[in-house]
Amino acid sequence: MNAQEPKIRVEGLDAWFGPNHAVRDVSIDVQPLSVTAVIGPSGCGKSTFLRCLNRMHELVPGGRATGKVTLDGEDLYDRSVDPVSIRRRVGMVFQRPNPFPTMSISDNVAAGLRLNGWKGDLDEIVERCLRQAALWDEVKDRLHTAATSLSGGQQQRLCIARALAVEPEVLLMDEPASALDPIATARIEELMHELKVRYTIVVVTHNMQQAARVSDQTAFFYMGELVEVGDTETIFTNPREQRTEDYVTGKFG
Numbered sequence: 001m002n003a004q005e006p007k008i009r010v011e012g013l014d015a016w017f018g019p020n021h022a023v024r025d026v027s028i029d030v031q032p033l034s035v036t037a038v039i040g041p042s043g044c045g046k047s048t049f050l051r052c053l054n055r056m057h058e059l060v061p062g063g064r065a066t067g068k069v070t071l072d073g074e075d076l077y078d079r080s081v082d083p084v085s086i087r088r089r090v091g092m093v094f095q096r097p098n099p100f101p102t103m104s105i106s107d108n109v110a111a112g113l114r115l116n117g118w119k120g121d122l123d124e125i126v127e128r129c130l131r132q133a134a135l136w137d138e139v140k141d142r143l144h145t146a147a148t149s150l151s152g153g154q155q156q157r158l159c160i161a162r163a164l165a166v167e168p169e170v171l172l173m174d175e176p177a178s179a180l181d182p183i184a185t186a187r188i189e190e191l192m193h194e195l196k197v198r199y200t201i202v203v204v205t206h207n208m209q210q211a212a213r214v215s216d217q218t219a220f221f222y223m224g225e226l227v228e229v230g231d232t233e234t235i236f237t238n239p240r241e242q243r244t245e246d247y248v249t250g251k252f253g
């Protein structure tokens with residue numbers, strides 16, 4: 001791939017829930033192996049935008065999207081594209097840790113691979129993913145105990161390990177630390193930093209400091225529109241738009 005080419009290119013994206021126009025004419029490029037933070041007040045369309053990047057939005061009743069989203073130049077919304085294969089390439093981690101409650105730690109990580117009919121050595125992959133998710137040392141002696149026995153922060157890292165197991169190229173994270181305490185949040189932030197060596201990350205966050213700490217690029221959404229996108233330092237110190245400045249300095253939101 002050409003180094004200049006974005007990993008993801010969004011052009012003229014609109015998204016609806018029935019008549020509710022939640023994302024309006026959004027265009028943005030996401031560079032490979034970078035972290036993009038999506039910020040903005042509640043209800044401005046951040047999560048909807050994120051779910052359009054792996055075609056999860058259309059799973060919501062009434063969910064509909066138009067426009068173009070390309071992954072390495074391939075149009076995700078082309079008729080010939082299987083959305084299931086897209087969700088494998090573009091993984092997702094949600095706000096609340098959601099491990100499969102009846103499964104062990106190890107089975108949670110392996111679940112996606114089993115579903116895909118994987119026949120190889122699962123133990124090795126489970127270990128690799130738990131290491132990548134910075135959880136291995138804490139769970140290596142209890143791999144077969146229930147995932148629900150883990151703390152919230154550990155469960156979230158388990159969900160990250162589970163997302164990594166199917167070897168996605170992009171990781172979408174929807175407020176991945178908002179349900180966690182400050183120490184667990186710091187672990188997730190460190191982890192994002194480590195993961196961007198191998199994955200392209202787009203993260204929705206309400207936490208301005210977190211966006212400033214973890215991201216290379218920040219996109220500010222307001223009422224469904226992308227007001228401004230740019231490198232994170234510029235967005236936080238010298239944004240073009242007054243609305244961006246007001247939001248990042250806490251004047252509203």
Ligand SMILES: Nc1ncnc2c1ncn2[C@@H]1O[C@H](COP(=O)(O)OP(=O)(O)OP(=O)(O)O)[C@@H](O)[C@H]1O
Pocket residue numbers: 017020022040041042043044045046047048049060
């Ligand atoms: N399942 C749904 N059905 C109908 N409308 C929805 C649904 N989910 C979200 N919306 C609406 O779409 C708009 C965008 O919501 P979205 O969840 O993307 O915002 P957000 O910026 O992620 O908000 P928050 O920060 O509160 O999570 C809002 O007006 C919301 O009420």
